[in-house]
Amino acid sequence: MQKIPYVLYFALFVFLLLFEVAKAKDDIPEFFVPPPPFSEGIFPCSGCHKGMEVNTNRRELSYHEDIKLKHFDGWCLDCHNPNDRDKLRLASGKVIPFTESYYLCGQCHGDIFRDWKAGVHGKRTGMWNGKKEYRLCVHCHWPHQPRFRPLEPLPPPVNPEDNKYKKVTQDQIPLNPVNNISDKLR
Amino acid sequence: MPKEIKNNILQKPFSRRALLKGGALGLASLALPVGNADASVWEAFLQKHFKEMNDDELQSVIKRMEKEYAEKYNVNFNIKSTKPLPGTLFGYGLDVSRCIGCRRCVYACVKENNQSMEPQIHWITVLRFKKGEKWVSSLEEAEVYYAPPEVPEEGHFYMPVQCQQCENPPCVKVCPTQATWKERDGIVVVDYNWCIGCRYCMAACPYGARHFNWGQPNRAKQEYNTETHYLGNRPRYKGVVEKCTFCIQRTRENPGRYPACVEICPVGARKFGNLLDPDSEIRYCIENKRVFRLKEDLNTSPKFYYFFAT
Numbered sequence: 001m002q003k004i005p006y007v008l009y010f011a012l013f014v015f016l017l018l019f020e021v022a023k024a025k026d027d028i029p030e031f032f033v034p035p036p037p038f039s040e041g042i043f044p045c046s047g048c049h050k051g052m053e054v055n056t057n058r059r060e061l062s063y064h065e066d067i068k069l070k071h072f073d074g075w076c077l078d079c080h081n082p083n084d085r086d087k088l089r090l091a092s093g094k095v096i097p098f099t100e101s102y103y104l105c106g107q108c109h110g111d112i113f114r115d116w117k118a119g120v121h122g123k124r125t126g127m128w129n130g131k132k133e134y135r136l137c138v139h140c141h142w143p144h145q146p147r148f149r150p151l152e153p154l155p156p157p158v159n160p161e162d163n164k165y166k167k168v169t170q171d172q173i174p175l176n177p178v179n180n181i182s183d184k185l186r
Numbered sequence: 187m188p189k190e191i192k193n194n195i196l197q198k199p200f201s202r203r204a205l206l207k208g209g210a211l212g213l214a215s216l217a218l219p220v221g222n223a224d225a226s227v228w229e230a231f232l233q234k235h236f237k238e239m240n241d242d243e244l245q246s247v248i249k250r251m252e253k254e255y256a257e258k259y260n261v262n263f264n265i266k267s268t269k270p271l272p273g274t275l276f277g278y279g280l281d282v283s284r285c286i287g288c289r290r291c292v293y294a295c296v297k298e299n300n301q302s303m304e305p306q307i308h309w310i311t312v313l314r315f316k317k318g319e320k321w322v323s324s325l326e327e328a329e330v331y332y333a334p335p336e337v338p339e340e341g342h343f344y345m346p347v348q349c350q351q352c353e354n355p356p357c358v359k360v361c362p363t364q365a366t367w368k369e370r371d372g373i374v375v376v377d378y379n380w381c382i383g384c385r386y387c388m389a390a391c392p393y394g395a396r397h398f399n400w401g402q403p404n405r406a407k408q409e410y411n412t413e414t415h416y417l418g419n420r421p422r423y424k425g426v427v428e429k430c431t432f433c434i435q436r437t438r439e440n441p442g443r444y445p446a447c448v449e450i451c452p453v454g455a456r457k458f459g460n461l462l463d464p465d466s467e468i469r470y471c472i473e474n475k476r477v478f479r480l481k482e483d484l485n486t487s488p489k490f491y492y493f494f495a496t
Contacts, residue, residue, distance in 0.1 A: 115495060119467040120279075120475075123454030128466075129271075130441025140453070148453060150336035154289040158306045159331055 045085035270371035279457035287344030294450035349395035349430035350488030357387035
């Protein structure tokens, strides 16, 4: 009778060990500074969806009318978890939080996922030899229409041929280089 | 011997050379501010080359510079003299397939590095090419002044060019005063006090990365970045050449921040890291992507790698 708890302890220990090994193997960066970019007031989804019946039919949505899926030939519930609306669901059935949505994207975009983990795809800020700040895929790519949105470019450089610059007059040309040194220092 | 020559103090005849030398020195001493000037003018005039200074001399020079800048610009600059980190060789990666030509990097650089506003100096030039056209060998013919309402434009791609931090820099080779050199971490720097403004380096640079100060920085007081490095973004004098330093004031720290252009890039096309660290982002790019360097045939061996990630 006394032996059973020891076995349980051992099992727990093995389980924790395996869990730690599995965690260490996963080369996902530890932290993300910015939280997922939800539209204002939309999260938690269960705020509205709680108690709603799950409808798996494809149809015109009456509430999320701003979402037109231009990504792949799929439907909401391919990624969103029907049973707990505050989570996402992988093709394998594994349920993941919104903060780990990169697993979802990585299902199809494996090469990009690999680059992103290495810090090559996507924006990274912080320290080049220290703590780095990552972005989630969805910070730059709206998942429903993931193409990067065009930006307004900042102004072009001044073209010297536009004759914008004043002509330098003779008295502005420094004649005495030594005077010029002291002028620099003032 | 004629009498009038015998009468001089040294009892020696003046040679033509001695007379001219003495005369020139005398005139020069008249031109230098003697009476009214403070000692710092003389210190600046007699300042040694940075590479010849020991740490104490460098610190005193930096102190003097900070004082001069404070008087001149009414801004208190902090000039760092951080040494290269051991085991570091900086490398840069730019993903041409991601760049959308938005020029955010150009202006982030200007904000960080105290360039002249008027006349304008940009360390980064974004080139626009038509897809399918001959391009790498004809950088000079690329469009620089594009200004559509939105980028990226259909059928075009963009390539920002800045100092490539060559391992074999032609600009350093041609400098007649050795006012520019390559540091141990691979950054090519300029001694703004030693530069005479001959612009040989600008002619020698195949990438158009060096820029000449036709004037003073001309920035509003609050526009100056006061965190500076003596080989980097401290305010430049009129008549000297300047260039990208991989944000030496940010990167040469432990831990050091990414350069300003990397930090601003909205598409994450810019990558930066230590070429000697096998786990760095730049090494991953070189090992896994199709990288190329600009004008490789010139044997400048840049540490700036362009690549196509897709």
